[in-house]
Amino acid sequence: MATRTVSITVNGETHTRDVEPRLLLVHFLRENLDLTGTHIGCDTSNCGACTVLLDGKSIKSCTLLAVQAHGKAVTTIEGVAQGGQLHPLQEGFKEKHGLQCGFCTPGMVMRAVELLDKNPDPTEDDIRWGISGNLCRCTGYVNIVKAIQYAAEKMQAEEAVEA
């Protein structure tokens, strides 16, 4: 079966590779690009550990072919910190103890990036609905909710200063 040439911009850098069409995006990221921050939990589209942004929208990279991302922009957990500064969400998970083993964290953060992009001032209910596709076996979610609230407040405060 024929391979395909894909060009995918990952965290701002464009990578061109010949791939088998059946290669999943998560394997492209982890194995072809050595970006192992994106995790594989369930491999059945249920846990959200593999969540990345595709043109700004959160998707499960275990359920998307790399060829489907051709010509698009992908953002992974490795791409959210800017200029050596943690993203407010990363800072929030650290400050509010939003992780224990950390396995779900990259997916949680990437999902929360889109959540706050669409809804900068979410209620607790919005956050819980918003992360309903991400499973955490450790924290009980309470501190994950607090971490996202922390980031929302910080990002709004920063926005207010800029305005």
Add this chain to the structure above:
Amino acid sequence: MIPAPFDYHTPSSLDEALSLLQEYGYEAKILTGGQSLLPMMKLRLAEPEHIIDLNGIPGLAYIREEDGHVKIGALTREAEMEESALIRAKLPILHDTGKLIADPQVRNLGTLGGNLAHGDPGNDHPATMLALGARVVAIGPNGQRAIPVTEFFVDFYTTALEPEEILTEIQIPLPPPGSGGAYLKLERKVGDYATAGVAAQVTIDATGRCTEAGIGLTNVSYVPVKATDAEARLRGSTLSEVDLNEAAGLAAAASRPSSDLRGSEEYKRAMVRVLTKRALQRAIARARG
């Protein structure tokens, strides 16, 4: 889990997609959101030799009001429907349904056309489309045809679509004034497929009489079920407590659930009765504004 090998095609027009489908027939599968197809391919429950990705064809994602219908392009994503002011205002039942499907990441990719074309009795949109009296438009080598949803779900994972046909649009008649609808779903956890789901749509005239009723059931048979006896029981009635109870009983009788991890046959049938009554109550409240 990795799918079996396949060749990947990216047509840029419907004509090109149709000729690929004619060339490869049963060996080919259309890919839109991939949220049902890719999990099946990873489990090797499906091993198509050719994947025809429709996402590069422009003009297949839209939501618009036209000729007394809400028309939705087959490649419209769940997330786009969730944010549509038109759907929120005119078809609250559809807004209810979308919100209960899977999770935000799956809804960013999953399409309305794929949800119907998959023919999965566990999918939520089929029941809602049955309650709303929708029809789908398909294009094939011999041109275009409209298929009422009542004729669309033929068997387990089998629809009226031919292998060389593409579903392009869903057409929902705009409910007349005095209408309301609601979708309720019992699930083990957020994002799960339904243990049972009920879509109810009613129209009430100025005297308080029910002039039209549509009821669709999710995941309680090998196909999505239209509860026609329950609908007939409501038409012409004043939607009293007794009317609702009897209709709910008829809907439960129309279901053919099987016992599985989500519950026993008896339990699911009982839940259809409970959910039908509650969905009707919410639909009636919305119809009365």
